[in-house]
Amino acid sequence: VTECKNTMDQESISRYSRQLIMPEIGVQGQQALLRSSALVIGAGGLGCPVIQYLTAAGLGRIGIVDYDEVELSNLHRQILHTEAKVKSGTHKATSAADAATALNSKIKIDQHHLQLDRDNVLEIVQRYDVVIDATDNVPSRYLISDACVLLNKPLISGSALRWEGQLTIYHYKAPDEENYGPCYRCLYPNPPAPETVTNCSDGGVLGVVPGIIGCLQALEAVKIMIGVSPSYHKKLLVFDGLVGMFRSIKIRGFQESCVVCGKNPTISKDSLPDYEKFCGMAAADKCITIKL
Amino acid sequence: VTECKNTMDQESISRYSRQLIMPEIGVQGQQALLRSSALVIGAGGLGCPVIQYLTAAGLGRIGIVDYDEVELSNLHRQILHTEAKVKSGTHKATSAADAATALNSKIKIDQHHLQLDRDNVLEIVQRYDVVIDATDNVPSRYLISDACVLLNKPLISGSALRWEGQLTIYHYKAPDEENYGPCYRCLYPNPPAPETVTNCSDGGVLGVVPGIIGCLQALEAVKIMIGVSPSYHKKLLVFDGLVGMFRSIKIRGFQESCVVCGKNPTISKDSLPDYEKFCGMAAADKCITIKL
Amino acid sequence: MALTVILEFLGGAEFLFGHVKHHTVSIEKGENKLNISQLLMWIKENLLQERLELFMQGCTVRPGILVLVNDVDWSLLGELTYEIEENDRITFISTLHGG
Amino acid sequence: MALTVILEFLGGAEFLFGHVKHHTVSIEKGENKLNISQLLMWIKENLLQERLELFMQGCTVRPGILVLVNDVDWSLLGELTYEIEENDRITFISTLHGG
Ligand SMILES: [Zn+2]
Ligand SMILES: [Zn+2]
Numbered sequence: 001v002t003e004c005k006n007t008m009d010q011e012s013i014s015r016y017s018r019q020l021i022m023p024e025i026g027v028q029g030q031q032a033l034l035r036s037s038a039l040v041i042g043a044g045g046l047g048c049p050v051i052q053y054l055t056a057a058g059l060g061r062i063g064i065v066d067y068d069e070v071e072l073s074n075l076h077r078q079i080l081h082t083e084a085k086v087k088s089g090t091h092k093a094t095s096a097a098d099a100a101t102a103l104n105s106k107i108k109i110d111q112h113h114l115q116l117d118r119d120n121v122l123e124i125v126q127r128y129d130v131v132i133d134a135t136d137n138v139p140s141r142y143l144i145s146d147a148c149v150l151l152n153k154p155l156i157s158g159s160a161l162r163w164e165g166q167l168t169i170y171h172y173k174a175p176d177e178e179n180y181g182p183c184y185r186c187l188y189p190n191p192p193a194p195e196t197v198t199n200c201s202d203g204g205v206l207g208v209v210p211g212i213i214g215c216l217q218a219l220e221a222v223k224i225m226i227g228v229s230p231s232y233h234k235k236l237l238v239f240d241g242l243v244g245m246f247r248s249i250k251i252r253g254f255q256e257s258c259v260v261c262g263k264n265p266t267i268s269k270d271s272l273p274d275y276e277k278f279c280g281m282a283a284a285d286k287c288i289t290i291k292l
Numbered sequence: 293v294t295e296c297k298n299t300m301d302q303e304s305i306s307r308y309s310r311q312l313i314m315p316e317i318g319v320q321g322q323q324a325l326l327r328s329s330a331l332v333i334g335a336g337g338l339g340c341p342v343i344q345y346l347t348a349a350g351l352g353r354i355g356i357v358d359y360d361e362v363e364l365s366n367l368h369r370q371i372l373h374t375e376a377k378v379k380s381g382t383h384k385a386t387s388a389a390d391a392a393t394a395l396n397s398k399i400k401i402d403q404h405h406l407q408l409d410r411d412n413v414l415e416i417v418q419r420y421d422v423v424i425d426a427t428d429n430v431p432s433r434y435l436i437s438d439a440c441v442l443l444n445k446p447l448i449s450g451s452a453l454r455w456e457g458q459l460t461i462y463h464y465k466a467p468d469e470e471n472y473g474p475c476y477r478c479l480y481p482n483p484p485a486p487e488t489v490t491n492c493s494d495g496g497v498l499g500v501v502p503g504i505i506g507c508l509q510a511l512e513a514v515k516i517m518i519g520v521s522p523s524y525h526k527k528l529l530v531f532d533g534l535v536g537m538f539r540s541i542k543i544r545g546f547q548e549s550c551v552v553c554g555k556n557p558t559i560s561k562d563s564l565p566d567y568e569k570f571c572g573m574a575a576a577d578k579c580i581t582i583k584l
Numbered sequence: 585m586a587l588t589v590i591l592e593f594l595g596g597a598e599f600l601f602g603h604v605k606h607h608t609v610s611i612e613k614g615e616n617k618l619n620i621s622q623l624l625m626w627i628k629e630n631l632l633q634e635r636l637e638l639f640m641q642g643c644t645v646r647p648g649i650l651v652l653v654n655d656v657d658w659s660l661l662g663e664l665t666y667e668i669e670e671n672d673r674i675t676f677i678s679t680l681h682g683g
Numbered sequence: 684m685a686l687t688v689i690l691e692f693l694g695g696a697e698f699l700f701g702h703v704k705h706h707t708v709s710i711e712k713g714e715n716k717l718n719i720s721q722l723l724m725w726i727k728e729n730l731l732q733e734r735l736e737l738f739m740q741g742c743t744v745r746p747g748i749l750v751l752v753n754d755v756d757w758s759l760l761g762e763l764t765y766e767i768e769e770n771d772r773i774t775f776i777s778t779l780h781g782g
Contacts, residue, residue: 015364022454022496024534046683049341049507052371053500072307075395079344082394102374103367136683159680162314164595166680188679192648196638198596200682204314208345208511210683215341215503219533222500231536236650238594238677241511242316244523246538249652249677252659338782428782451779456694458779480778484747488737490695492781502782528749530693530776541751541776544758 007031012106016058029226030058036225037061039128041116041144043096044068045077045200045210046134046158046217052080053218055100055107059225062100063110063128066092077207115283116140118272121147130221133157134214136199138191139275139283145170145184149261150269156220156230157184158213161203163242165213168251169220171261172233179254181234186255186262191279209241299323304398308350321518322350328517329353331420333408333436335388336360337369337492337502338426338450338509344372345510347392347399351517354392355402355420358384369499407575408432410564413439422513425449426506428491430483431567431575437462437476441553442561448512448522449476450505453495455534457505460543461512463553464525471546473526478547478554483571501533586610587618588671591627595678597649600639601631620651621664623674639676650677685709686717687770690726694777696748699738700730719750720763722773738775749776 007027012034019025036059040047043066054062070078070085070092080099081092090098093111100109112124125131125147133144133155141157148155148171155170173180216237220230231237236249260267267273276283299319304326311317328351332339335358346354362370362377362384372391373384382390385403392401404416417423417439425436425447433449440447440463447462465472508529512522523529528541552559559565568575591607598605611618611626618626621643632639640646644664651658652675653666668674690706697704710717710725717725720742731738739745743763750757751774752765767773 011364016368017365018492018496019368019498020496021494022498024455025496025498042683044683049503053503056368056371056499058368072303073309076308076311076348076350079348079395083397084394102376103371105375134683136681138681141681159683161596161680161682163316164680166595166677187650188647190647192646192679193637193641196646196648196678197681200310202313203596203682204310204312204317205682206311206314206317206511206514207348208507208514211341211345211507212504212511215500215507219498219500219504220536222498223534228534235536237536240594242515242520244512244527244529244540246540247655248536248538249650249655249657250660251650251657255659334782336782426782428780430780433780451782453695453779453781456779458694458776479749480746482746484745484778485736485740488745488747488777489780495695495781497781532693539754541749541754541756542759543749543756547758 012058019057024228025226032226033058033222034060036130037063037128038130038132038221039063039065039125040132040134041065041140042134042136043078043080043092044074044134044136045160045205045207046214048078048080048096049211049214050132050134050218050221051096051100052103053215054221055104057218057222058104059107061108061110063112063124064093064096065112065114065116065124066096067113067115068092070095077205077210079207079211116143118143118275121272122151122269125153126151128153130224131155132217132221134217137283138197138281139279141184142191142278143272143275143283146260146267146272149183154224156217158210158217160205160210160213161198161200163206163209163240165209165239165241167213167216167220167232167237168235169230169233172224172230174229174233180261182252182254183258183261185260186252186258189258194281197281206241209239212239212241304350311349316520317518324518325350325514326352328422329355329420330422330424330513331355331357331417332424332426333357333432334426334428335370335372335384336366336426336428337452337497337499338506339424340370340372340388341503341506342424342426342510342513343388343392344395345507346513347396349510349514350396351399353400353402355404355416356385356388357404357406357408357416358388359405359407360384362387369497369502371499371503408435410435410567413564414443414561417445418443420445422516423447424509424513426509429575430489430573431571433476434483434570435564435567435575438552438559438564441475446516448509450502450509452497452502452505453490453492455498455501455532457501457531457533459505459508459524459529460527461522461525464516464522466521466525472553474544474546475550475553477552478544478550481550486573489573498533501531504531504533585614586612587668589623589668590671590673591631592673592675594675595680597639597676597678600634602633607631617667619664619668620658620666620674623668645676648679650679651675652677684713685711686767688722688767689770689772690730691772691774693774694779696738696775696777699733701732706730716766718763718767719757719765719773722767744775747778749778750774751776
């Protein structure tokens with residue numbers, strides 16, 4: 001403890017004591033967390049547990065992106081929000097920030113009340129060390145992945161629907177690796193047809209399923225920040241809550257043919273495409289099909 | 293919706309709409325949840341996410357057992373509590389109940405500010421349909437398991453330490469099964485020697501690890517309540533967050549030799565033993581060894 | 585000669601196959617090998633119950649479905665040309681986007 | 684003749700084995716079978732680095748350690764008398780109590 005005093009205040013030592021004593025964390029790991037920043041995109045079913053556990057773990061700074069307001073139908077899974085915030089029509093980013101601050105007032109929280117698009121994504125993403133995709137729609141997933149490749153940020157991507165969840169890390173490279181893992185486009189060079197996409201509004205979701213995936217996203221973020229290898233780099237975790245199945249799938253590395261992370265990229269910081277048009281869908285968990 | 297109106301108020305339909313539309317839940321499943329009750333024993337690292345997601349899902353009644361007060365060193369993982377509750381020295385059961393009520397004021401919450409022991413356990417456990425063991429010590433685990441066997445309640449047991457977590461369901465029987473699954477004593481007829489037990493105070497725990505296990509406990513509780521087979525009946529889930537490993541292990545059924553659920557039980561409602569003496573340990577996450 | 589293959593449909597892809605996630609099938613293939621391209625044709629003719637366009641596009645799976653051979657991305661194994669072996673487990677996972 | 688066995692120590696049991704969770708070992712057994720009882724003696728003599736009492740009690744594992752054979756509780760397989768086969772994975776899991 002004498003040694004800790006030099007580098008971390010007494011309150012932090014007390015607050016983080018249970019993780020400080022773990023050999024893989026220690027004072028050094030805790031300081032790495034306190035110096036790190038994460039951007040959580042979406043303060044919904046996935047984003048709430050991510051924000052909650054990253055705040056508790058003691059990150060330096062967390063950015064929260066969401067343009068929506070809290071609604072009653074959110075509360076069955078978006079557990080940082082409250083009935084009071086529904087009544088006051090509070091923005092989700094504010095509501096989540098309030099809850100995070102109550103838990104740990106030392107964390108700096110940036111609220112971004114906006115919809116990410118090709119005009120603002122780079123400016124926002126570049127301010128953070130790790131990006132967490134907790135969105136609910138296809139165009140946002142392409143947008144965020146492209147931005148992370150172009151700005152060289154690891155992206156922890158989660159999704160959930162009905163009883164199932166998926167998680168993987170995009171555009172990550174371990175210190176001893178030569179090449180990056182895949183980006184979202186490496187796995188999905190072409191967007192799915194709108195009629196094949198089911199969202200939570202029409203497919204439903206059991207609230208605790210994004211809870212589990214969000215917790216795992218937070219865990220992977222912490223590991224990256226303290227210098228421990230993440231577990232779902234070039235792997236996809238597939239979870240089926242109805243049968244309690246977890247499967248870890250070996251996926252491809254980056255693809256030379258990829259238009260953003262490949263050998264001859266056609267997408268650059270100056271030429272981000274129109275993502276809603278590319279996908280033929282709106283960047284929202286709504287049943288809107290964009291006419292091309 | 294017309295059909296729903298007869299059986300569930302408009303606010304509930306709106307609040308639970310995303311899970312109502314899932315075929316395995318529907319109006320019937322939601323009503324089953326609204327009629328169900330759960331006892332969450334421990335409002336700590338495991339109990340917080342359990343309470344959070346069961347509250348969000350719309351249970352009828354949740355009992356919370358904890359005799360402790362909120363401390364600063366809890367906040368890295370016990371995410372229902374806040375800095376304000378640390379300052380006011382609020383009981384954990386009250387703090388957790390306040391957070392749950394803010395999320396869903398329709399849920400009836402019973403606060404039990406007490407340490408469960410052989411004198412009070414039966415009276416409390418008998419009031420609930422499903423029991424969740426979210427405690428942190430060996431004597432409590434034997435006590436709760438014995439009570440669940442004697443009162444015939446399914447027990448969803450979770451534990452976490454460092455990067456690892458474990459989860460299983462004790463004393464459960466599917467409608468088509470003849471025999472119950474094991475109880476805690478079937479797996480562990482003899483308690484571990486005190487010097488072999490590491491708790492979170494001296495081993496540490498990464499906060500999001502009990503988060504993941506707690507979420508999975510809530511998921512299993514929901515499944516039991518809506519009549520879907522739980523996944524970890526006669527199975528033990530073993531999670532290692534450091535390497536991202538989930539493993540489902542096939543475990544024994546009930547043991548004929550078991551002193552509580554076996555053929556010739558010696559433990560009955562009138563003869564619960566002294567659990568601290570039996571284990572040689574205090575029922576607390578502290579380094580106290582009871583002298584025998 | 586027949587080949588036993590385990591087919592799995594996950595992430596919602598099972599809705600196109602009578603809501604059944606796991607199928608063990610026996611495919612008559614004579615003396616020839618069977619690759620995934622041929623397996624897709626077999627699935628189309630024998631298993632797919634409705635709305636082909638939600639599963640296939642042209643001669644391959646539609647965008648948004650990942651194909652796995654024994655839990656390995658088919659992209660690492662030759663995609664359509666991978667030759668299926670006895671008891672291989674071929675999984676089709678629909679990608680989730682919700683959150 | 685030697686038998687290859689995969690040994691795993693989880694839940695903290697690895698601390699007694701140099702903090703290594705996975706060991707692949709080759710055990711000389713002559714023409715005889717090797718059961719778990721004999722494996723425990725082999726572990727005690729060849730692998731255990733310290734504090735025997737934290738792993739064993741008498742001739743078996745101490746209370747609070749579960750033993751698995753290929754992810755199945757040894758209680759379903761004869762416990763100490765189970766005869767180990769080539770490439771079996773024997774796992775020792777220390778039970779966790781924290782929360
Ligand atoms: Zn790429
Ligand atoms: Zn028993």
